[in-house]
Amino acid sequence: MKKNRRNEKIRNYIVRYFFIIVWVIIALLPIYSALMTSLTPFAKLGERMLYPEYFHWENYIEVATQTPLWEYLKASIIYALGTSFFTIIISILAAYALSRFQFRFKVAFMMVIVAIQVIPQIVIVTPLYGLSNSMGLYDTYLIVVLAMVASAIANPILLLKGFFDSISVTLEEAAAVDGCTRFQALVKIILPVSLPALTTAFALSFFSGWDAYLYPMILTSSPGKVSMTVGLSRMKDIVTPWNWIMAGTIIAIIPPILIYLIAQKYLVGGLTAGSDK
Structure with missing residues (x-):
């Protein structure tokens, strides 16, 4: 009997x-293909690349020196960090108000937040283009960041509200007895406890800003304001330099991977925050 159970347990593990191994291979295959292409000379593209045969690091040097890659990278960092910063600040205040206060149209406001998530960016970008021109904000970092914040803010608000709901109000009442204002209680008591949710909201906002494509493409015209996603897509020509594009792609995926590795221990706890409420 014990032997049968042990054999069954081994089979389950296998x-x-x-x-799991098959899923990991499928998930990593596009990245592996991009890496192999980025290390292959242009003349050798299309040959078998199942294993590393060329280590043409010159592709990275060429794409960095012969294209505005660093300007694309700078713009993407500004969009990602700007989106994260403004999204976190607004989300904290909005989520705290929704969690702790009762006011008219509260349910309607939350329904509007949910509805924002289903509005395609293509619907918003045309009137936003005209608005940015009339306000003198066209071709600036600010208009892209504000547009990305408006598109990315719904999930962080709902995420933080769920986490704030799970924090007992007695903590704030005890802080009030000690002389803390409501804002001080939020900063000194609620936010430190909410670190997993805050880290998750920051990571989600960063990824959204880093992947920005439509807004930078429509709302900017200067090469220095173009994000990595738009810049890499503009490298296509009659003869597409896929080795350069893949080299730029490998460089572009490094920051999100680093953010994920830094925040991964908080992501699961943050994404499930308040799920028991």
């Missing part, structure tokens, strides 16, 4: 890890 089946489980088999599917």
Whole structure:
């Protein structure tokens, strides 16, 4: 009996890890293909690339020196960090108000927040283009950041509200007895406890800003204001330099990976915050 149970347990492990390995291979295959292409000379593109055969690091040097890659990278960093900063500040205040206060149209306001998520960016970008021109904000970092914040803010607000709901109000009442104002209680008591949710909201906002494509493409015209996603797409020509594009792609995915690795221990806890409420 024990032997049968042990054999069944071994079979379960084998089946489980088999599917995990297959899933990991499928998930990493595009990245592996991009890496192999980025290390291949242009004349050798299209040959078999199942294993590393060329290590043409010159592709990275050429794409960095012969294209505005660093300007694309700078713009993407500004959009990602700007989106994260403004989204976190607004989300904290909005989520705290929704969690702790009762006011008219509260349910309607939350329904509007949810509805924002289903509005395509293409619907917003045309009137936003005209508005940015009339306000003198066209071709600036600010208009892209504000547009990205408006598109990315719904999930962080709902995420933080769920986490704030799970924090007992007695903590703030005890802080009030000690002389703290409501804002001081939020900063000194609520936010430190909410670090997993805040980290998750920051990571989600960063990824949204880093992947910005439509808004930078429509609302900017200067090469220095173009994001990595738009810049790499503009490298296509009659003869597309796929080795350069893949080299730029590998460089572009490094910052989000680093953010994910830094925040990964908080992501699961943050994404499930308040799920028991």
